[in-house]
Amino acid sequence: MFDELRQGGERSSSVPITAGIDFERFTHANGLEIILHRDCRAPIVHVMVWYHVGSKDETPDRTGLAHLFEHMMFQGSQNVGKTQHFTYVQGVGGSLNATTGQDRTNYFQTVPREYLGMALWLEADRMRSLKVTMENFENQRSVVKEERRQRYDNAPYGLWYMTLLEMLFGGTPYGWSPIGDMAHLDAAPLDAIQEFHRLYYVPNNATLVVCGDFDREEALSLIDEQFGGMPKGLPVGRPSCAVEAPGVQRRREITASVPFPAVYLGFHSVPIAAGDAHALNVLALVLNRGRSSRLQRAMVYGTQTAQSVAAFNVDMESAGLFIVLATATEDSTADRLEEELWGVVEDVRANGVREREVEAALNHVRTSFVTSLCRLHGIADALAYYQVLCGDAGRINTLLDEFNAVTAADVERVARTYLLRDRAAVLHYLPG
Amino acid sequence: MRSHPLRTSTINKSFPVQSIDRSTPPKPGKPSLITFPAFAREVLKNGIPVYIVENHSQPYVSLQLVARSGASRDGEFAGLAEFASNLLLSGAGGRNAQQLAEEIDYLGATLDASAGRDETTVGLGVLATFLPQALELMADVVLRPTFPADEVQRERKQSIAALKQNRSDPAYLASVQFRRELYGSGPYGTEVDGTEESLRRITRDECLRFHATHFVAGNVFFVAAGDVVPGEFVRLLNHSFGEWNGEAPQPRAFELPAGRESKxxxxxxxxxxxxxxxxxxxxxxxxxxxxxxxxxxxxxxxxxxxxxxxxxxxxxxxxxxxxxxxxxxxxxxxxxxxxxxxxxxxxxxxxxxxxxxxxxxxxxxxxxxxxxxxxxxxxxxxxxxxxxxxxxxxxxxxxxxxxxxxxxxxxxxxxxxxxxxxxxxxxxxxxxxxxxxxxxxxxxxxxxxxxxxxxxxxxxxxxxxxxxxx
Missing domain, CATH: 3.30.830.10 (Metalloenzyme, LuxS/M16 peptidase-like)
Known part of the structure; x- marks a missing residue:
């Protein structure tokens, strides 16, 4: 029976491990990119708009604007009252949200399929005619200040990520995080906000993705009705993000109300579309995915100097960073953590990784990829991501093959190339 | 590499834009009726209920084993359910913690355990093709945990550190005190992760006892979702869990503290x-x-x-x-x-x-x-x-x-x-x-x-x- 079952285990599932996302892409005369993916598993549709604008499009003296703008987009437009976007969508049982990153801002809602027209109408109305008033601006500015307090200033270790960004990318548009500097928001005049909308919230800077149960012809007509009359905006410029890797190690300490020391190592890696991005992502998984991973085995289970560890590669449009971190247990110190983190990093650089570790990482990539495709939101977000930041939505269908090509030698090579001790940013977060 | 119909074109249909009334949203189409999806209810040969949500849209299976005992059964050892369930993965059957971890991680699977107020859950998420191997590991973890003494020590150290970490978060502090105010020392009054003081008192014996009392066939059920075929799946579960026995523990009385009615x-x-x-x-x-x-x-x-x-x-x-x-x-x-x-x-x-x-x-x-x-x-x-x-x-x-x-x-x-x-x-x-x-x-x-x-x-x-x- 055991053997039979074992064989059963090698049965290939009736469902292949592949994206297989059939989609169509259109470019409207006004520059709007449109991606349609039909999926009729449930009578719902997901409507998402990506604007190709994020915190890296801000100027160093006016940070936080892209994110504040995300809030302003719910404050009403010509035909939609303040916060009525929520009322419309939630009133039909839908869900919605928006997020701001360094390269893009996205807005999305899932609604029953019969409300596709309404969702498109809502998105088009705020693209066309957002109401940027002083009253809304002031109100959302104070909401954003509380957001910053809650998520960063008042949260333990809350400042680590923005500090690493500044250490690695200071002097470039990646040197600050989307939440921004509250003093900049206080100083921002209303017309700066209005100008932001005029420049970036235009069809030729937007990608509309519709996924779910819809009729193709009807969807195209609705899209044209709602977005078609909008004029093309000015061509959108992209900031220069040329990053000069520092020739020396940079170190910083933050003393704050935290219970234990934590140590963060940051490295320059590569942009999203670069060839080494996948190998760096696999390296991060080898270091930290699961209890048998390098960092967890060494520091959480081995020496037990860390209560938690992490490693990840953040690939952005024009730059990337690789982060390794650990938070101490009671009797450990920042210096000890740093030494052990370097031990794990140096070991990979010197001795490479085993094939089995790479296979485990790839099995994880497959698993998390198929789970992300269980939701229309996951599919829509991936399509928009590859379209906007890599110029090719079709990457969703080749991604797993690209990952399959990563070898142990690649992982060793990227560790040697990018995890450079003498050019790293080293941050110690200390209890004070 | 799979081909897909990627077409790039330009929409050139012209609509009389001026005639569109934008003051109200387009009229909705015919209402779609979404009914709650069907699920199957099966029983293992020893009586354990198995709920199955069959769905083949992705080659993935999630499976939960739920024991109907959680932190409210901690008794004098606050945090015991969570502590013991964390340790299920620290050695089971013939494998130590690292061997278990390596096999689970190799499959790209997640296998974890945690306690709620009323229940303790062992959860598995795995590609359908690896389900049989993952089930073997899950069965060891659920049925044959060894609670090695050095792992108990490690878990204690890590859990206490995590508690201290949580206490630096104001929202956590407010929640803990709120619960204390409402429930006092009653079953819902303490945190699922216990206190430093209680964690220092928990030994391997308490973990073994919690497991022996609450992880019994009469106290559990399974919920599976995803790429499984019920008949085949129940056979697999029977193979791994069909010999499990044991009766559910006596329910614990729940009384609300008095004097909680004033502001x-x-x-x-x-x-x-x-x-x-x-x-x-x-x-x-x-x-x-x-x-x-x-x-x-x-x-x-x-x-x-x-x-x-x-x-x-x-x-x-x-x-x-x-x-x-x-x-x-x-x-x-x-x-x-x-x-x-x-x-x-x-x-x-x-x-x-x-x-x-x-x-x-x-x-x-x-x-x-x-x-x-x-x-x-x-x-x-x-x-x-x-x-x-x-x-x-x-x-x-x-x-x-x-x-x-x-x-x-x-x-x-x-x-x-x-x-x-x-x-x-x-x-x-x-x-x-x-x-x-x-x-x-x-x-x-x-x-x-x-x-x-x-x-x-x-x-x-x-x-x-x-x-x-x-």
Missing amino acids: RLVVVDRPGSVQSAMRVGSIALERRHPDYIPLITINTLFGGYFNSRINNNLRERNGYTYGARSGVDALKNPGAFSIAVSVGTAVTAAALGEIFSELEAIIHEAVTEEELTMVKNFIVGSQALQTETPGQVASFVRAIALYDLPDDYYRRFPDMVRAIGREELLTIARRYMNPDHMVAVIAGDASVISGELERFGPVRVVNDRGIART
Whole structure:
């Protein structure tokens, strides 16, 4: 029976491990990119708009604007009252949200399929005619200040990520995080906000993705009705993000109300579309995915100097960073953590990784990829991501093959190339 | 590489743009009826129930083993259920912690265990093709954990560190003290992760005892979702779990503490805090209570979604917060209705005043028909939208099994919501949302906020372990 079952285990599932996302892409005369993916598993549709604008499009003296703008987009437009976007969508049982990153801002809602027209109408109305008033601006500015307090200033270790960004990318548009500097928001005049909308919230800077149960012809007509009359905006410029890797190690300490020391190592890696991005992502998984991973085995289970560890590669449009971190247990110190983190990093650089570790990482990539495709939101977000930041939505269908090509030698090579001790940013977060 | 029809074209249809009326949204099409997905209910040869949500859209399976005993069975060892379940993965069958981890990680699977108030769950997520291998590992973890002494020590050290870490978060401090105020030393009064003091007392013996008592065939059920075929899947489970036996432990009596009906204000001092994290509420009801559906309806309107009264007030009107919400924590036994919000230190008293006036309003005036329609549509619609993935459906099915709800509960749910009237909601609000019977816990800088808070009543100040300041 055991053997039979074992064989059963090698049965290939009736469902292949592949994206297989059939989609169509259109470019409207006004520059709007449109991606349609039909999926009729449930009578719902997901409507998402990506604007190709994020915190890296801000100027160093006016940070936080892209994110504040995300809030302003719910404050009403010509035909939609303040916060009525929520009322419309939630009133039909839908869900919605928006997020701001360094390269893009996205807005999305899932609604029953019969409300596709309404969702498109809502998105088009705020693209066309957002109401940027002083009253809304002031109100959302104070909401954003509380957001910053809650998520960063008042949260333990809350400042680590923005500090690493500044250490690695200071002097470039990646040197600050989307939440921004509250003093900049206080100083921002209303017309700066209005100008932001005029420049970036235009069809030729937007990608509309519709996924779910819809009729193709009807969807195209609705899209044209709602977005078609909008004029093309000015061509959108992209900031220069040329990053000069520092020739020396940079170190910083933050003393704050935290219970234990934590140590963060940051490295320059590569942009999203670069060839080494996948190998760096696999390296991060080898270091930290699961209890048998390098960092967890060494520091959480081995020496037990860390209560938690992490490693990840953040690939952005024009730059990337690789982060390794650990938070101490009671009797450990920042210096000890740093030494052990370097031990794990140096070991990979010197001795490479085993094939089995790479296979485990790839099995994880497959698993998390198929789970992300269980939701229309996951599919829509991936399509928009590859379209906007890599110029090719079709990457969703080749991604797993690209990952399959990563070898142990690649992982060793990227560790040697990018995890450079003498050019790293080293941050110690200390209890004070 | 798979080919796909990628077409690039330009839409050139011309519409008479001027004639489009943009003042209202396009008329919706024919309403689609989303019914709660079907699920199968099978039984293993030893009587263990297995709930199966079959869905082949992705080659993935999630499987939960749920034991009907959680932190409320910790007894004198607060945190025991969570501690013991964490250790299930630290050695089982013939494998030590690292060997187990390596096999699970190789499959790209997740296998973890954690405790809730009423239950302990071992969860597996795996590609369908690796299910048999993963099930073998899961069976070892569930049936044959070894609780090695050195792993008990490691887990203790890590858990205590994690507790200290949590205590640096004001929202956590407020929640812990809120629970303490409501339940005292009763079964729901302590945190699932215990206290430093209790964690220091837990030994390998307690873990073995917890496992032997609660991880028995008569006390568990399975919920599976995804790419499985019921017949084949039940055979697999029977192979791994069919010989398991043991009767469910005696249920533990649940009594609510007396003297919890008067309004109280408690400040958990966090010197230098730039925000105050608040919890305001009282004990409400258990999941099976007939008032549950009307209560979540009035709660949603009050603080359960973005468009709620308190979020509109505290965030959109006053800009005091990034977000305000309320919730009903309905469990096997009565859980709490509570409001959760973080506000700037300077506006702490003003925000609490707004919360109390919103509560007064909801218990004195019936909600409008418009608000009620909106919230009913939201609840019915969002429940339907939340059945998009097999895993989401499984979490509803899990609630059916855990709280002994009828199998057709979520099929009937939309009609039950639609039947609720405004007068009924007013009665429910008066029963569960009266501010005069609530405790308000505020984690923040006592030296700045306590004085102003006294206008709502006497303020008790405690430290981050709940001990009164002298």
